[in-house]
Amino acid sequence: MQGLSFRHEHCIGPFIVDFYCKQANLIIEVDGEIHQYQVEEDKVRQEFLENSGFKVLRFTNEMVLNHVEEVLEKIDRYLSSIL
Numbered sequence: 001m002q003g004l005s006f007r008h009e010h011c012i013g014p015f016i017v018d019f020y021c022k023q024a025n026l027i028i029e030v031d032g033e034i035h036q037y038q039v040e041e042d043k044v045r046q047e048f049l050e051n052s053g054f055k056v057l058r059f060t061n062e063m064v065l066n067h068v069e070e071v072l073e074k075i076d077r078y079l080s081s082i083l
Helices: 033-037 039-051 061-066 068-082
Strands: 007-012 015-021 026-031 055-060
Touching (some): 055 061
Antiparallel strands (some): 015 026
16 A cells, blocks of 8 residues: 555554554554454553554454445545655
8 A cells, every 4th residue: 555564463562453554653453343342442452552653543344344445545545644
């Protein structure tokens, strides 16, 4: 995407994030059904990552599986806005 590389399952602090782009300081999280039961944990995780200077984009599994073009467009728009 935009010539940038992404790492899968990258460790940041006490967390393992789904996808990480060092050049854009971007984290992409793909949330499965379990996340509806761990709302508070996700909030703490998100705050830690954002307070550490990362931008976090979250998508549901359903979005990624059924609307992948829309997900890619949102990521591309974000990257275009910062590059």
